Amino acid sequence: MQDIDSLRYPIGHFAHGSVFSPEELKGQIRSIAEMPIRLTELVGKWGDDRLDTPYRPEGWTVRQVVHHVADSHINAYVRTKLALTEDNPTISPYEEGEWAKLPDYSLEIASSLVILRNLHQRWTTVLESLSEDQLNRTYFHPASQRSFPVSEVIGIYAWHGEHHYQHIYRLAARNGWLQNNVD
Template sequence: MPDIFDQKQVDVWISEIETLPGQIKKAIENLTDDELDQTYRPEGWTLRQVVHHLPDSHINAYIRFKQAITEDIPTIRPYFEERWAETEEAKNGDIKLSIDLLAGLHQRWVAFLRTLKIEDYQRKYIHPAQNKELTLANMLGMYAWHGKHHLAHITNTITK
C-alpha cells in the first residue's frame, strides 16, 4: 500500500469497504451448498469458509482501527485465521449469518471511518507478527484490497 495518500484515495478505499457486503451477497446468492463447499484452489478454503472469514477478519480490523485512534500506538492481538476457518461453524455454518454480520459491521466501520480526519490515518498500531508499526492508511488500503481479493476468489470459482 502506498505511503503517500490523500483524501481522494481514502474515500475510494472507504467506498470499496462500504460496497463489499452487497457484492459478496450478490456473488453467492444463488449458490447451492455443493457450490459453497468447493474450494477456490486445491488445498484452499471452501467458498463457505471464505464468506465466514471476511467478517472474522474485518471485525478484527474494526477493533484495531478503534484501538489506533483511542490509544497511543497499541500492540494489537493477532488471531489464527487458519484455525478460525477450520471451526465447525466456519466449515458448515449458514452463510447468511456471516453476510448479515459483514453488512452491519461494514456500515458501522464506514460510519466510523468517515468521522476521521486525514491526519488520523497516519496513526499507527503495532502488529507483533510483522514486528512493525502500520499506519491506518496502509491498513485501510490493505483491507479494501482484502475484500476484493476474496470476492475474486468467489467469482472466479463460480465462473470456472
C-alpha cells in the same frame, strides 16, 4: 488451468507501506462499504454444492472464505478503533487457518453476510469521519514487527475484501455459475 499463484492472488499482493491520496482513500472506503453487498449478490442464493467448493486446489471453500472475511474484518474494525483511541496499541494476531477449522465455519453463510453488512456500515461511518491526524494514528502488529497507520489499514482491507471476492467470482466464472447465479 491457471497457475496456483494467480489463483491464490487473483489481484496481486498488497503493496505494504503504500501512501494513499485523499481521493484514493475515499475510493477504498467506498470499496469497503460496497463489498458486503457485492458478496451477497454473488453468493447469497448459492446452495451447499457451490458453497462447499474450494476456490482453488487445497484452498478454502467458498463457505470458509465468507466466514473468514467476516472474522478478519471484525478484527480490522476493532484494531481501527484501538488505533483511534489508544497510543500505538499492540494488537493481538490470530491464526486464521485455525479459525477456519472451528465449528462455526460450517454454518450457513447468512450469519456472516449479515455481520459484514452491519459491520461495514459501522466501520465506514468511522472511516469517513477521520481527520488527517486520525488517519496517521497507528497500531503495532507483533507478527509484522511494525506499526500500521489507519490510512494503510484502509488500503489493506479494501484490497482484502476484493482479493477474496475475486477468489469466489473467478471460481464462479470458471465453473459457469455466473450465467444463472442461483443454487
